[in-house]
Amino acid sequence: xxxxxxxxxxxxxxxxxxxxxxxxxxxxxxxxxxxxxxxxxxxxxxxxxxxxxxxxxxxxxxxxxxxxxxxxxxxxxxxxxxxxxxxxxxxxxxxxxxxxxxxxxxxxxxxxxxxxxxxxxxxxxxxxxxxxxxxxxxxxxxxxxxxxxxxxxxxxxxxxxxxxxxxxxxxxxxxxxxxxxxxxxxxxxxxxxxxxxxxxxxxxxxxxxxxxxxxxxxxxxxxxxxxxxxxxxxx
Amino acid sequence: xxxxxxxxxxxxxxxxxxxxxxxxxxxxxxxxxxxxxxxxxxxxxxxxxxxxxxxxxxxxxxxxxxxxxxxxxxxxxxxxxxxxxxxxxxxxxxxxxxxxxxxxxxxxxxxxxxxxxxxxxxxxxxxxxxxxxxxxxxxxxxxxxxxxxxxxxxxxxxxxxxxxxxxxxxxxxxxxxxxxxxxxxxxxxxxxxxxxxxxxxxxxxxxxxxxxxxxxxxxxxxxxxxxxxxxxxxxxxxxxxxxxxxxxxxxxxxxxxxxxxxxxxxxxxxxxxxxxxxxxxxxxxxxxxxxxxxxxxxxxxxxxxxxxxxxxxxxxxxxxxxxxxxxxxxxxxxxxxxxxxxxxxxxxxxxxxxxxxxxxxxxxxxxxxxxxxxxxxxxxxxxxxxxxxxxxxxxxxxxxxxxxxxxxxxxxxxxxxxxxxxxxxxxxxxxxxxxxxxxxxxxxxxxxxxxxxxxxxxxxxxxxxxxxxxxxxxxxxxxxxxxxxxxxxxxxxxxxxxxxxxxxxxxxxxxxxxxxxxxxxxxxxxxxxxxxxxxxxxx
Numbered sequence: 001x002x003x004x005x006x007x008x009x010x011x012x013x014x015x016x017x018x019x020x021x022x023x024x025x026x027x028x029x030x031x032x033x034x035x036x037x038x039x040x041x042x043x044x045x046x047x048x049x050x051x052x053x054x055x056x057x058x059x060x061x062x063x064x065x066x067x068x069x070x071x072x073x074x075x076x077x078x079x080x081x082x083x084x085x086x087x088x089x090x091x092x093x094x095x096x097x098x099x100x101x102x103x104x105x106x107x108x109x110x111x112x113x114x115x116x117x118x119x120x121x122x123x124x125x126x127x128x129x130x131x132x133x134x135x136x137x138x139x140x141x142x143x144x145x146x147x148x149x150x151x152x153x154x155x156x157x158x159x160x161x162x163x164x165x166x167x168x169x170x171x172x173x174x175x176x177x178x179x180x181x182x183x184x185x186x187x188x189x190x191x192x193x194x195x196x197x198x199x200x201x202x203x204x205x206x207x208x209x210x211x212x213x214x215x216x217x218x219x220x221x222x223x224x225x226x227x228x229x230x231x232x233x234x235x
Numbered sequence: 236x237x238x239x240x241x242x243x244x245x246x247x248x249x250x251x252x253x254x255x256x257x258x259x260x261x262x263x264x265x266x267x268x269x270x271x272x273x274x275x276x277x278x279x280x281x282x283x284x285x286x287x288x289x290x291x292x293x294x295x296x297x298x299x300x301x302x303x304x305x306x307x308x309x310x311x312x313x314x315x316x317x318x319x320x321x322x323x324x325x326x327x328x329x330x331x332x333x334x335x336x337x338x339x340x341x342x343x344x345x346x347x348x349x350x351x352x353x354x355x356x357x358x359x360x361x362x363x364x365x366x367x368x369x370x371x372x373x374x375x376x377x378x379x380x381x382x383x384x385x386x387x388x389x390x391x392x393x394x395x396x397x398x399x400x401x402x403x404x405x406x407x408x409x410x411x412x413x414x415x416x417x418x419x420x421x422x423x424x425x426x427x428x429x430x431x432x433x434x435x436x437x438x439x440x441x442x443x444x445x446x447x448x449x450x451x452x453x454x455x456x457x458x459x460x461x462x463x464x465x466x467x468x469x470x471x472x473x474x475x476x477x478x479x480x481x482x483x484x485x486x487x488x489x490x491x492x493x494x495x496x497x498x499x500x501x502x503x504x505x506x507x508x509x510x511x512x513x514x515x516x517x518x519x520x521x522x523x524x525x526x527x528x529x530x531x532x533x534x535x536x537x538x539x540x541x542x543x544x545x546x547x548x549x550x551x552x553x554x555x556x557x558x559x560x561x562x563x564x565x566x567x568x569x570x571x572x573x574x575x576x577x578x579x580x581x582x583x584x585x586x587x588x589x590x591x592x593x594x595x596x597x598x599x600x601x602x603x604x605x606x607x608x609x610x611x612x613x614x615x616x617x618x619x620x621x622x623x624x625x626x627x628x629x630x631x632x633x634x635x636x637x638x639x640x641x642x643x644x645x646x647x648x649x650x651x652x653x654x655x656x657x658x659x660x661x662x663x664x665x666x667x668x669x670x671x672x673x674x675x676x677x678x679x680x681x682x683x684x685x686x687x688x689x690x691x692x693x694x695x696x697x698x699x700x701x702x703x704x705x706x707x708x709x710x711x712x713x714x715x716x717x718x719x720x721x722x723x724x725x726x727x728x729x730x731x732x733x734x735x736x737x738x739x740x741x742x743x744x745x746x747x748x749x750x751x752x753x754x755x756x757x758x759x760x761x762x763x764x765x766x767x768x769x770x771x772x773x774x
Binding site: 049050051071073077078083093097 | 399400401402404405406407408409410411412414415418419420423424427512514517
């Protein structure tokens with residue numbers, strides 16, 4: 001049994017665009033999804049998350065067929081680029097919704113939520129409203145919720161795209177730490193080649209609705225390095 | 236960015252409009268104040284005025300409660316189903332009552348719910364004796380909910396649709412049940428605008444004239460506006476009318492003051508961002524509930540419209556439209572509507588450009604700042620001083636001069652223009668502001684000004700919003716019965732007045748035919764208006 005994510009001849013048509021995904025994503029690894037805009041990166045992520053349903057094919061996560069299960073039943077957590085927190089709920093509520101979606105919490109649950117906030121560096125932020133947080137702090141809170149949900153797969157849709165370069169560095173480091181602690185499977189859409197170099201083990205390239213390549217990060221990066229080394233060779 | 240002379244010209248025009256409006260409203264109010272002051276004051280708090288004030292507030296409060304309470308489930312259901320065939324038609328349907336003349340709506344409601352209406356026919360056929368009565372409070376509530384549920388649905392739906400698409404994905408991903416989604420996502424979003432929506436609906440219901448006139452029954456179900464009308468038109472008791480007018484001004488001013496404190500609801504749809512996917516409400520029970528709620532709302536709104544259509548088609552339309560009375564009324568209405576529309580749009584343009592001109596320089600002096608604020612307030616003035624009050628004041632002025640009949644059409648046109656002014660400003664302001672932001676610097680740099688600027692730069696972009704505002708204003712004037720009610724006579728007959736007097740003389744068949752024509756014309760103008768407006772929002 002393959003305990004990663006399998007997209008088995010998954011086909012979907014949205015508007016006039018056809019998507020055909022067929023690939024395996026390794027468990028316990030950090031896989032980056034790269035590719036031009038409109039190629040289908042988000043669609044691939046939405047299929048794994050359960051926000052989109054394939055018209056044919058199967059989606060397996062850790063050996064279980066999840067093709068038609070509801071997003072909440074899948075062993076995944078999702079972090080978007082924006083709007084991960086409900087703006088009208090305080091940080092504690094936003095994070096604790098990850099434990100109980102109806103906010104029925106035991107005192108033990110409350111401790112867990114507070115610990116998760118402390119783990120991402122947001123101790124004492126419980127009563128703050130999302131509007132008073134910086135972009136990086138908001139994403140930390142989203143990570144705290146994902147941590148609490150404790151699902152084996154973490155799906156990230158350009159999570160750091162709206163942060164500045166320094167914050168991106170810090171957040172990648174936090175992501176890596178959490179990944180090492182939980183040994184989760186991370187699937188992350190990113191446009192940032194440096195970020196790929198920093199965090200990813202493997203890179204899935206999506207082009208015109210298909211997986212164009214699925215390779216180790218070194219192989220992926222070498223295609224960009226090649227012309228540079230050729231140039232330096234001539235000097 | 237404006238040249239000094241262009242700036243002076245804009246501010247001057249704005250000042251002239253401000254002076255005109257203040258003079259027109261001022262004369263009406265001062266006349267009311269000066270008229271038999273002592274006698275009116277003693278009539279301010281009689282048992283009679285109290286009962287009218289109480290009923291006005293009661294019916295408005297109940298109408299608001301019912302409209303918002305029914306609108307919430309409909310808005311939730313429509314937001315939960317962002318894509319089904321016919322949805323966009325339902326949304327368009329919800330925009331229709333706004334453009335429908337109150338009188339036509341009232342006739343449609345009578346056709347469905349009235350004594351001779353479809354519902355009572357069915358009830359009688361089913362062997363039930365007691366017919367449903369729609370005169371009095373229940374009729375007023377029915378009419379107010381018919382006009383305001385769709386309005387509230389649109390405003391509430393906009394808020395729900397403005398929520399980031401991620402919220403719905405997150406709530407699905409977190410496994411929230413419908414009750415949790417309502418508690419943590421939908422209700423917090425709605426709660427912020429429900430007070431504003433309720434305030435708006437309350438304001439419309441507290442000042443509604445035609446619906447109460449047609450559907451209210453006797454002194455037990457009369458509001459301030461209708462009581463003012465009756466005091467002048469039937470009893471000719473100016474002191475009573477004036478006393479009531481003051482109560483009316485106090486009520487509207489208080490409500491407007493309160494509403495101004497609340498966040499204003501808008502119906503501009505956010506178009507950027509991620510496509511909305513709703514994964515909740517997939518269960519059969521939830522589908523059934525939404526289907527029932529939406530269907531009920533559609534039937535509630537459509538049935539009076541269908542009734543107007545069916546009843547209207549039974550009349551001899553050709554004979555009606557070729558009759559001299561219709562041709563005279565239609566001509567009068569069109570002339571008044573055109574005059575009112577053009578006045579409203581011109582005044583709105585003057586107000587907006589004057590405010591832009593003031594803001595154009597950073598170092599505004601105190602007088603300019605004050606003028607800018609006054610100009611912003613001008614368009615809302617008519618909300619505090621309702622048409623019936625303006626009419627009452629001017630009626631008393633002209634009566635002293637003995638020239639009511641001569642000036643009545645002009646008065647009606649000006650009052651209609653003032654009624655349309657806030658709407659015209661609301662349509663034109665964002666369009667003009669966008670346009671200025673995009674072109675002002677470039678036009679100044681190139682030194683384009685005057686007529687050339689209008690022809691080359693302004694007209695191509697602004698013609699559309701101007702026509703939109705014009706058609707809105709004309710629809711409002713064409714369907715208005717409030718201003719003409721005081722002045723209507725054999726010399727001054729507009730279409731709504733013709734419908735109303737035909738109805739009063741029990742020629743229901745003709746009234747149905749006329750109201751169909753009036754309704755179609757007004758809806759056509761409104762649809763023309765909304766179509767242009769939507770395009771602007773999507774840019």
